[in-house]
Amino acid sequence: MTMAYNLCSSPSSPCPDHHFLFCNTLSAPRPLNLTPYHPLPKPKKPISISPHSKPSLQITHVSTQNPPSAQTPSPNQNPDHKTGFSSKTHIWVNPKNPRASQLRHKSQNSRYDSLVKVAGLLNSCNALEKDVYSILGELGYKIVEQDAVIVLNNMSNPNTAPIVLKYFQERIKLNKEGILYNVTLKVFRKCKALDRAEKLFDEMLERGIRPDNVTFSTIISCARLCSLPKKAVEWFEKMPSFGCEPDGVSFAVMIDAYGRAGNVEMALSLYDRARTENWRIDAVTFSTVIRIYGTSGNFDGCLNVYEEMKALGVKPNLVLYNTLLDAMGRAKRPWQVKTIYKEMLNNGFTPGWATYAALLRAYGKARYGEDAISVYREMKEKGLELNVVLYNTLLAMCADVGFTDEAIDIFEDMKSSENCKPDSWTFSSLVTVYSCCGKVSEAEDKLNEMLDAGFEPDIYVLTSLIQCYGKANRTDDVVRTFNRILELGITPDERSCCCLLNVMTQTPREELVKLTGCIEKANPKLGAVVKLLVEETNIEGDIFKSEAGELLDSIGADVRKAYCNCLIDLCINLNLLERACELLDLGLTLEIYTDIQSKSPIQWSLHLKSLSLGAALTALHIWTNDLSKVLEDGEELPSLLGINTGHGKHKYSDKGLAGVFESHLKELNAPFHEAPDKVGWFFTTKVAAKSWLESRRSHEVVAA
DNA sequence: ATAGGGTTAG
Known part of the structure; x- marks a missing residue:
């Protein structure tokens, strides 16, 4: 017998234009070069690897020389051959046709699937030689090394895996025993069992099997997964003594191990070393390095590595794009996220779950409400499920930008989804959503819904509720809710103190005393500072400033600006402009505020983005004083003066700073006018500014 | 899928 497939390439052949692969639906003869492995000597009978399948359906008739059944005619004998028609039992497939490879895959799949099934049985059986061997016995005698690799590679039970290894060592003539050890190491890695991996390594040496780079990278990554970076280093340094030169993968694993260990x-x-030693660094390693830069906050580092990679001619892959998108999201650079995402699509990549997750996180964090919602819709259209974290990210964004209706829809969708349930984060975001639009009873309903769902009230949801009552000027409910926090044994945190402070900025003067009591209990240091303001205590020199400075030093960097903004707002409400200036000055000294004023030869600017209204007014007051001083000193103003209020996506504010600020500028008769083409900018000319500042000064003189 | 490295967060 010659070939079981027929190449009809001769001009006289009935099918001159095509090469046909002769396929039989019962037996699948196939070209030799596609045979995945060569069991030698060739079995006379098909190897039964799947005990339950019929011989005729087995995939072991891969040997083209050995059709499994004598009844199967060879193509040359096939009476239908010349006509090109298939008989009932045969189909003709062009080998260049994708169908041919589909059929090949199908036949390989059943073998692979059987071996995976066996691996599954071995994962859940007792770690007894008797039980393990009995399952493996089903494979029959004609198992080959590759079968053993597939079985072990699909295992996850660290107790049965060594017995399986032993079985194969006994039954198969192994040419590459090291490979079997390496896949068994992978099982231990899956279970984060470094001690067992190390034991197996010793056993390997005892049997005289030489470890290779695969052995080491598997053990090193196992140590990484176990969060034992020192062990990872130890193994990395052992490599040369076993004649192993670290290669690209070894470096990649070590870079990751160091990165995960912080x-x-x-x-x-190591990345530098890999570069200087001219290792071929691939996209996987680059994405690891980008992730490390991203989690350590060096976002420009991420982009530099990305540029380096492109310069080296390495093509980015999907994971790399996902990592980069995630890093730019952390960096709060949604515009960069958009650029990179566009590039990714242009390069033909299809976004996956991780891509959408990165986009949602980036847009949510940056309060790009419309963009976040459209990512959400795209995920729903594609049938991709969101998890709790993603839903909560969306809902938090809705709360931030005031998307009430969207939040309600998303919450309903979340409740109807199978794999995820609202948690206390979800409810607290919803309470915030209602609190932002002043719907007190709806906010209370959400708290009750949370309790009905079996959650304990926590600091987050109660803080959101305090915010809600505060906005509605229900001071007694604020106090009641705050006391509830204390009664539950919860210690108020920096955020809840900040919330109380924020409520104070919205509360009429006569009710403030009720809230100072709460704040004193929550944070005595903050209580003392607030009391100095509310009681309008006259104190000497810099005592207030030093008290406030001590307070700001004692709290986390993430809430410092919020505290400072609130305290300044409180000052403005209480008509304590001097105190407000002291606080702003303190904020500048402590670098809580940076770059409020800037100067270029043609334009001086005041940047009020991320300042509260009170802080912005204080900064304006100081700036105008500075400008007056310039005139007094006989110096020149630049031709243009600008105030930037930002685009106004501020939490808990309907219009944003820009809207509110405009009316204040009018009140002050300040000649600044909103720029039609630059959102959030107010401009005036040197001439207008000069006359305004001079009239202001003469008023002051009159007032004095 | 068929001996080694990478994306899941608040």
Whole structure:
């Protein structure tokens, strides 16, 4: 017998234009070069790897020389051959046709699937030689090394895996025993069992099997997964003594190990070494390095690595794009996220779940409400499920930008989804949603819904509710809710104190005393500072400033600006402009506020983005004083003066700073006018500013 | 899928 497939390439052939692969639906003869492995000597009978399947359906008739059934005619004998028609039992497939490879895959799949099934049985059986061997016995005698690799590679039970290894060692003539050890190491890695991996390594040496780079990278990544970076280093350093030169993958694993351990410096120095030693660094390694830069907050580092990669001619892959998108999201650079995402689509990549998750996180964090919602819709259209974290990210964004209706829809969708349930984060975002639009009873309903769902009230949801009552000027309910926090044994945190402080900025003067009591209980230091303001205590020199400075030093960097903004707002409400200036000055000294004023030869600017209204007015007051001083000193103003209020996506504010600020500028008769083409900018000319500042000064003189 | 590295967060 010659070939079981027929190449009809001769001009006289009935099918001159095509090469046909002769396929039989019962037996699947196939070209030799496609045979995945070569069991030698060739079995006379098909190897039964799947005990339950009929011989005729087995995939082991891969040997083209050995059709499994004598009844199967060879193509040359096939009476239908010349006509090109298939008989009932045969189909003709062009080998260049995708169908041919589909059929090949199908036949391989059943073998692979059977071996995977066996691996599944071994994962859940007792770790007894008797039980393990009995399952493996089903494979029959004619198992080959590759079968053993597939079985072990699909295992996850660290107790049965060594017995399986032993079985194969006994039954198969192994040419590459090291491979079997390496896949068994992978099982231990899956279970984060470094001690077992190390034991197996010793056993390997005892049997005289030489470890290779695969062995080491598997053990190193196991140590990484176990969060044992020192062990990872130890194994990495062992490599040369076993004659193993670390290669690209070894470096990649070590870079990741250092990165996960928080040792950014070592990770990056290895990356440097890999570069200077001219290792071919691939996209996987680059994405690891980008992730390390991203999690350590060096976002420009991410982009530099990305540029380096492109310069080296390495093509980005989907994971790399996902990592980069995630990093730019953390960096709060949604515009960069958009650019990179566009590039990714242009390069033909299809976004996956991780891509959408990165986009949602980026847009949510940056309060790009419309963009976040459209990502959400796209995910729903594609049938991609969101998890709790993603839903909560969306809902938090809705609360931030005031998307009430969207939040309600998303919450309904979340409740109807199978795999995820609202948690206390969800409810607290919803309470915030209602609190922002002043719907007190709806906010209370959400708290009750949360309790009905079996959650304990927590600091987050109660803080959101305090915010809600505060906005509605229900001071007694604020106090009641705050006391509830204390009664539950919860210690108020920085955010809840900040919330109380924010409520104070919206509360009439006569009710403030009720809230100072709460704040004193929550944070005595803050209580003392607030009391100095509310009681309008006259104190000497810099005592207030030093008290406030001590307070701001004692709290986390993430809430410092919020505290400072609230305290200044409180001052403005209480007509304590001097105190407000002291606080703003303190904020500048402590670098809570930076770059409020800037100067270029043609334009001086006041940047009020991220300042509260009170802080913005205080900054304006100081700026105008500074400008007056310039005139007094006989110096020149630039031709243009600008105030930037930002685009106004502020939490808990309907219009944003820009809207409110405009009316204040009018009140002050300040000649600034909103720029039609630059959102959030107010401009005036040197001439107008000069006359305004001079008239202001003469008023002051009159007042004095 | 068929011996080694990467994307899941608030």
